[in-house]
Amino acid sequence: MKPEPRVKPTTKPSTLAEWLDYQQHVHALGVDMGLDRVRAVWQRMGAPAIARQVITVGGTNGKGSTVAFLEAMLAAAGQRVGCYTSPHLIHYNERIRVAGVDADDAMLIESFERIDLARGDITLTYFEFGTLAALDLFARADLDVAVLEVGLGGRLDAVNIIDANAVIVTTVDLDHVEWLGPDRDSIGREKAGIARRDRPAIVGETEPPQGLLEALAKQGAHIERAGHDFYVEREVHRWRWHHRDGTVLDLPAPELAAPVQYANASAAIAALHALQAVSEVELERIAALGMHFPHAPARLQSLGGDPALIVDVGHNPQAARALAAWLDAQPGGRVHAVYGALADKDVGGVMTALGSRIAHWHLANLDQDTPRGLTADVLAGVLRQVLPRANFDTHDNVHQALTAARASARRGERILAFGSFFVASAVLTES
Structure with a gap:
């Protein structure tokens, strides 16, 4: 639109x-x-x-x-x-x-x-x-x-x-x-x-x-x-x-x-x-x-911690496939996703590309950040369709989603924040 x-x-x-x-x-x-x-x-x-x-x-x-x-x-x-x-x-x-x-x-x-x-x-x-x-x-x-x-x-x-x-x-x-x-x-x-x-x-x-x-x-x-x-x-x-x-x-x-x-x-x-x-x-x-020495923040940028926090600006299926390839090459604990998206993106394609690699989705509203932002409820509806067995929670904003992910993830696990520049910006500002 x-x-x-x-x-x-x-x-x-x-x-x-x-x-x-x-x-x-x-x-x-x-x-x-x-x-x-x-x-x-x-x-x-x-x-x-x-x-x-x-x-x-x-x-x-x-x-x-x-x-x-x-x-x-x-x-x-x-x-x-x-x-x-x-x-x-x-x-x-x-x-x-x-x-x-x-x-x-x-x-x-x-x-x-x-x-x-x-x-x-x-x-x-x-x-x-x-x-x-x-x-x-x-x-x-x-x-x-x-x-x-x-x-x-x-x-x-x-x-x-x-x-x-x-x-x-x-x-x-x-x-x-x-x-x-x-x-x-x-x-x-x-x-x-x-x-x-x-x-x-x-x-x-x-x-x-x-x-x-x-x-x-x-x-x-x-x-x-x-x-x-x-x-x-x-x-x-x-x-x-x-x-x-x-x-x-x-x-x-x-x-x-x-x-x-x-x-x-x-x-x-x-x-x-x-x-x-x-x-x-x-x-x-x-x-x-x-x-x-490349200057490229939020390209699978590790922000440290345990559980580790990784932020990426990937927002379409091709980028999600690249994320999936990286996760496959980086064996480790369960992955918790902090995810938000814009209305013109193929949300189902992104979710499908990552599939079972994500143990728990923390879905964030972006409608307050931009008129193009999707609500967490809309994201949840898509997730139910493409990955009906996926575990998820919905949150009012990226801050709440990240806080919840940090609370639920254990040592040795990872938090992957991605889906939009708005998600990456919020996480980098907070971290």
Whole structure:
């Protein structure tokens, strides 16, 4: 279901909180796919180069982790890097990072003022304001590389007003089907829209939909596929990255947990290799360092304790399958889930993917956090349908769900908090 129209504000803001509230009301709809409005405003701002090179990262899952690997590797190479990601976990400032530091309130406010002045009578969505702020701040930061994460889809996402030197499509699965299409082929075609003719397009999964490959080929991109042009050879504590040109990198295991992180790291390396920015020896050095220092909170992040608390932003069936694979590879005690979800997510698919791995579900209301949030009762109804033997309790909010999980879990067991950025934010704020 698409968002309701917004009410136009009457006063201009001054603080960051006021600016963010203002942006929620400037445009009639919360999401309005298309590039005409945002491109027009960017052109009014002069459309300066945002960095000497740009890497755009799209996909259903794995975007944030892939951006983190790129940032860590490029920083290890001595590059000045800017990263734009969304959504944020705790503070809006997290969305825009320059040289490893989040943008401060004053920088963001000044950028929003410039955008608002330039836009005139052109309306912008909340996301479009944020994207233009990132581009504006990057253009003023003398960056070697800007790394842009696609917010939704690719072809019509606001970041696509920038021509990237290389793109990565991490994975393609069913999500945001009301905007992107009902199947993987349709969604893949939308995500392929970030690619450019004669420039590298890295495909991060070994079995991508044909629609993605066809669209990339039609655009004339130089396609490099996981499992074909590059591949991973894993050992117990190390792994090797291979390319068809004979390049082999011997690397430590990624610090980020979950088997899927090898694919994300591999795609990030493939992009740097394709850009030929450094020698093979230097690439191995920076890739090795990049495995140790990725900045990606709430990607199977362990918050310690006994029972152990793990938080993850996974919110769709593909992400849930990755969580399931991680749990299978991490034998241990019973798992207690703290789970909340948004209305546009495949809740049944998520629950089915995890199945009996979850000993007890603590279902949390998210309807007070966002209009898109589901109630715990709705989650319980889905759980009864797909896993009729599952044990669960319902809670008014994430705090109560986490408190109950901590009270019921025993030493040696685990608490997995996941399902939405809202769940991850609440848990990280509390912990």
